[in-house]
Amino acid sequence: MSAVLLFLVIVFSAIRPDAFPSLANAQNVVMDAAALLVMAVGMTYVMIAAGIDLSVGSVLVFAGVCSAKVMGAMGADNWGTVLAGLVVALAAGLAWGLFNGLCITKLRVPALITTLGTLGAALGAANLVTHGNDVRTVPLTLIEFGVGGPLGLSWIVWVAIAVAIVGGLVLARTRFGRHTYIIGSNAEAGRRAGINVDNHLLKLYGLSGLLAGLAGWLSLARFATTTIAGHSTDVLAVITGVVLGGTSLFGGFGTVGGTVIGILIPTALSNGFIIVNVEPFWQEVATGFILIAAVYVDQIKRRARERA
Template identity: 35%
Template sequence: MTSPDYKAFFARFRSLLALGLMVLALSLLSDRFLTPDNGWNILRQISVNLCLSIGMTLVILGGGIDLSVGAILGLAGAVAAGLLKHGLGIPGTTLWIEFTVFGAILAAVFVGGAAGWCNGFAVTRFKLPPFVATLGMLSIARGLTMLWTGGFPITGLGDDFGHIGTGAFLGMPLPVWIMLALTAVFVVVTKRTRFGRHLYAVGGNERAARLTGLNVGRIKLAIYTLAGALAGVAGLIVTARLDSAQPNAGLGYELDSIAAVVIGGTSLSGGRGSVAGTVLGCLIIGVLNNGLFLLNVSPFWQQVIKGGVILLAVALDKMNSKGRET
């Protein structure tokens, strides 16, 4: 391990154990749980949350929080769908740009990244608390989505685009490929690059990081931009899977994403945690949702249970770190 964080290791180990127990229990309780189809189902369902949560992990490791990822997801999906379907007119001219699927994908990631960059700019340049800066962006992105769509879904995006959400390659769904690739990239980025190391340092002690000569502002700007771009990717998956951009897509997703990061053992005070832990956090939430659905638990109770799991995970983490520090 490059930076052996024993607390994170135990947290991860504990999450793994919890996941194993859940899988075991659900296999016994439902004969529909442990099937290949259901397995793919769960992975496809968590792919969106994982995209958001990887970005959220970066932001939280850096000592911040991002409440706007769900709204950015909605905006990026709507922009991609709108451009693909209608193209873009240049104001004041008669020029009209048509977008290919590839162009629409780039646009979604760009819009997401730009919104994230604005978050980072507000946090670094104007020293706004991340909670406030991203709360503002949440509202702005939602409003822009409504303006762009007029409040109506944009549907009929074509098979090529839909492929992103429903297609498969070598027998594995494309969203799962995307999710695995992003996980691999960001595990390496956080654990094996200078940027990753500096990110842990900024989250662990911003003052010391600054006095050691690290460019704290640039690192923060980067993590919010990445979180926004990843929300753009998530927006593409959601829109493609439904073959439709819903103006309300991604509503409340930031909360699931924060939950996954926290359940995965990343500390909300920054500097402690890992992308690998977040993958486990997403799996736990995904398996829980899926299992409760298969067991015909009412959606209302599902919410209550999910909340309880979050509280339990954080309480265990607190007890764990308290026992070590004294």
């Protein structure tokens, strides 16, 4: 997949050598990727456990709305307000995630349907709270946090990098991560070996919601507004990135490192299309077909392995 990313970079650089391969543009790409990556880390866990979470984009919006409302109500433009906004965003995300997890593990509603339902419900709830208008009560302190940072990268990007590093280490090196792989590979084997599968899945969906909440807060820092209508295809980009990164849609394998590369592909595509003056809607068309192709390749790999 690194080759695909490299290919995209070369093609776009060849078409617009003046615009695409610049430091400023690279900063744009990683900035675009940051919030998606935060959600994709949670999605990687969920998908390795053979689940899916379609609600992340809507949960991002809902958490951002709650956070902006609370920060607006508090009024003061300081770090106290910003951190309160963070806590609210995390709590709102976690609540949706746990709701997903409870429906999936206790009520046995399939993850696809549960999270499709909350995809609609969380966005609807966000619109109810705001009457459909974006909330702009984002403190300047938070906006400034999104602008600067070490090495020319925004703090938003650094937060995403930190989430990816911690998420990657926990997945690869800890018992929590190992149980995630076991559940995705053969949940019954895990159950027989004493792993509390339902409890673990609940934590994974909670984690996915929590990270979507964090992404909502980061999105406020980036755009200084809630961008309610701007996240309908986030879940497409996130799942495409995770699958391109080598995580199987059917669970059992995948890495956060792969997801980091994978998430840059739809982001670079989107950025490149804008730069070469292709209508940006083409990016969604392309990402959609890339997702289908990536899952097809995953299927072929699985079949080849089972034959061997």
